[in-house]
Amino acid sequence: MPSGRVRQFDADVALDRALEVFWARGYEGATLPELTKAMGINRPSLYAAFGNKEQLFRKALDRYQTGPMSFLTEALNKPTARAAAEAIFSGFIDMQRNREKARGCLIVSGALASGEEAETVRQELAQLRQSIVAVFRKRFESAVEDGDLPKGTDCATLGRYVATVLGGLAVQAASGTPEKELRLVAAMAMGAWPT
């Protein structure tokens, strides 16, 4: 069976470029001309390789989680809950370095409020944010079991608090707040850590 003409571009590289556009513009704000230009391909190639705009966004979101956001799972593997929280914050702030247009966090700014057309994407991101809260909670619950966190710690609230500060840091980063100040805020946020 002949395999046809070979693809003229690297799909992973193109996806990284698409990710940058979605990150900077959000799902709605990213237009196909801007996406195709950044990806270095034309429209039919995009549709052949990635489906449609919504599917492309989902693939970019997956890549975001396994790429720039991979520090999250690493952070959760830290030996103590406190170290995990610190690594979550510092990992996120590290991720903002050398970043010009795509500041903040795709999971937050991808579609925080949106038109009807982007409603499903918005809901998926909201659900993803909630699932991240649950992941944090579980990490802290096992820390309580290990005696790493005090018995009676409200792990649900602690997980949500870490997620809230993380979301707040994303908003701050999207507002142009410099790295140094983000680090000071993260350090202060750790002052609420249970003793």
Added chain:
Amino acid sequence: MPSGRVRQFDADVALDRALEVFWARGYEGATLPELTKAMGINRPSLYAAFGNKEQLFRKALDRYQTGPMSFLTEALNKPTARAAAEAIFSGFIDMQRNREKARGCLIVSGALASGEEAETVRQELAQLRQSIVAVFRKRFESAVEDGDLPKGTDCATLGRYVATVLGGLAVQAASGTPEKELRLVAAMAMGAWPT
């Protein structure tokens, strides 16, 4: 001098309706058909009364600050810095009540990431968020002068921390987090308060 036909709608009521749409949809996601339908007027009336979409958004943003967000200035007038911070968080959470579509905060979700067309609005909102940080900082600086906060308190970071938690609460609220959990997070966030 004849004054012409009188306006058939209340401009303030119409502006409140527009605010709800921008709040739920963001600047880009709000379309003129949705705006005019919610406002109960037709398109030429909107343009005659409010200018264009961008000017309408700015007027809705002003109304947001003097209406739903008016708790902010009240909170800053609390006798102590700590009471002010608590009132900021609880006031914001109160504001989320009885709210179905327009959850979160217009200043955050109005245009966190956006297309080229909405770039100026996005920048204005980012600047507004930074100016809110500055307002918090000033409040805490005078608290230090009054002896309400310890000498040597990092007021810039404290102001930014409060703004970060507030932004994080806005993201959480936009994600559907219920009031009760928001209150627990706010209470935990106060655990970082300087002693």
Added chain:
DNA sequence: AGTTTTATGTACTTATCGGTACAATGAATT
């Protein structure tokens, strides 16, 4: 009552959106 002036409603314009038809291209298989 007649005139002036502003608001309203319908219908339009231009631009851009996401998505696709179709012919040309070109590497792998036969």
Added chain:
DNA sequence: AATTCATTGTACCGATAAGTACATAAAACT
């Protein structure tokens, strides 16, 4: 070398975006 078939480029599609022209409606003044 001929054939196959997915990729590529151009050009297009219908839908919808923001914004406006223009005729009609109605209130205030003379």
